Amino acid sequence: MVFRQKHLLGIEHLHPEEITTLLDLADQYVDLNRRDVKHSEALRGLTQINMFFENSTRTQASFEIAGKRLGADVMNMAMQASSIKKGETLIDTAMTLNAMHPDLLVVRHPHSGAVDLLAQKVNCAVLNAGDGRHEHPTQALLDALTIRRTKGRLHRLNIAICGDVAHSRVARSNLILLGKMENRVRLVGPPTLMPSQINEFGVEVYEDMAEGLKDVDVVMMLRLQRERMDGGFIPSEREYYHRYGLDAEKLKHAKDDAIVMHPGPMNRGVEIDGELADDINRSVIQEQVEMGVAVRMAAMDLLARNLRESRANQPVEV
């Protein structure tokens, strides 16, 4: 079992073995979460602070449940309403929190790299719950766990990531993770929603859904990031749905047993057909949410083990 990380800032820094370690542990937590008594003592005595500088219901709830099931003392801070509005810098906020001796800090921030910056300034384990357009590692890990449990493996699969790749941290973390685990990744979407030179990341880029979905094992839809659009990426939502929205017709190009994923929250009728999203034979969207809690438990458990170990190895101050 290998997991050497001090923080979970992105998939970029993870070794494939570490990803496997984390997913293996998450499998155990899936079992725990399905019991009547969903409790472990892995994080007992530790303090977990969730700092969300950007609105989130699902991810924050998932981290909160994960922490509570492992016995941590969990606190949520809605940073949009707090001192950041009074002009306090991110570093000052971090230093203030650090003085309260948290052990696990879960951070979401609207700017890429902000979580890295914060991690340099605190003495606890930091988990990136999404920074700007950069990474969202726990989402990629929960997607990986969902695929592994549904498909029975996490390598040599054809996986299409479709939609608004440019504004998506989920897409970045996923394409890095799936590449590390030796899958063939395709990106499908209009060229205005593709990051520049993305073809150099070892992925195939398609502008047409029928071609892009041909014979894939997994279809990952992305949320159309309407709140990030300062206009003019696509002509209209209805044209987008017509050309890139996933429906039963377009899904026919994929393999017969292909699964459909979505990180949520969904825009039904924009990037995905509502009925298809609810089709329990094809859609694994509910499983993704379930896996999310397990993966976050595993991530926090592993980081807490490393944290305790590093503290035990430090000379005791008198």
Add this chain to the structure above:
Amino acid sequence: MSLLFTNARLIDPESLSETHGSLLVQDGVIVNLGAEIAVPEGAEVIDCGGKCLAPGIVDIGVKVCEPGERHKESYRSAGLAAAAGGITTMVTRPDTDPCIDSPETLEFVTRRANEAAPVNVVPMAALTKGREGKEMTEFGFLMDAGAIAFTDCDHVISDTKVYSRAMTYARSLGALVIAHPQEPGLSKGAAVTSGKFASLRGLPAVTPMAERMGLDRDIALIEMTGVKYHADQITTARALPALERAKANGFDITAGTSIHHLTLNELDVADYRTFFKIKPPLRSEEDRLAVVAAVKSGLIDTISSMHTPQDEESKRLPFEEAASGAVALETLLPAALRLFHAEQLTLPELFRAMALNPANRLGLPSGRLSAGAPADLIMFDADAPFVLDRFKLNSKSKNTPFDGQRMQGKVLATYVAGQAVYRRD
């Protein structure tokens, strides 16, 4: 009062040659240079020990944060940094707070500069009031007050009508306009250059093509108005053919680049290091090499420090929110010498771009080693190695991208009009 430098490696950017010999200064002016010069009576003799003697650097585009942000940089601290860095003339930017757009503000900074800075300070003034791109400033009064050129710095005038009128009026006065070639719609909100690295980091990016678009528009306006024009920073390969054509067409156009674009590339940003956030953003390695070649061929005329002090509070932020700019007065020469040690540029070629060309463009008599020129000189050891410690810089702000890096080249002494303003202990 005479001063004789002997045993010097004389760097002459006019003839692009290096010779071993002596240089005689009388009353602050170079009077003679050659292999052997007899020691005049009463002259002070300085043995250069075979080290380099070159014209002092003329640096177009230095930001001193007076008025407004003296805590970031004052004329005193910038002047000391310039002297220690071998810069004998700072051509200062008007992008202060408030900006230098009236004769009154210009007179204030000139007075402050004369009181506090040991090197020459030549101020530039804003091209439009408040650098807002709406109304031109009082070019005539500002020139009378000493403005040597007009620039809105990194603000691009998006209203082409305002821009063309300002250029036409500037032409009638023979004023030099310095612009920042950039397509403002494309560069809005950008923190890095678009490409693989920007995509990986998830940072808002600008295509390098935006620079060429800005330059193309400016060249059309030069053709239309006949204005005397200098592009502050050309940093991309794609902009170079346009510049070359404009020069071949005989337009009055010159171009500069920054030392950071010559010595660093986009990958240096690494894990969101904000000291590497500059404007325009660092480019690809291919662009860097093309710009180095353009300096060598003379297509790009000048190299500037683009000295931009920022305090820790402005830089210790998420990359997108952090301020742009880097201090460079003291690192300009050692960074430029990297290109010499890499055998990409010779010492005379470097001083052509750092001293002779900027002086010529601004109509200053300095920047050369020839009889009659002011004795603005630097003596330096081109090889001396050191590791840069940003806290030892004279600048009040310490935002250098070269912190902790191995560099070569130390200034031994700096002279302004024959007076030593800096000596290395």
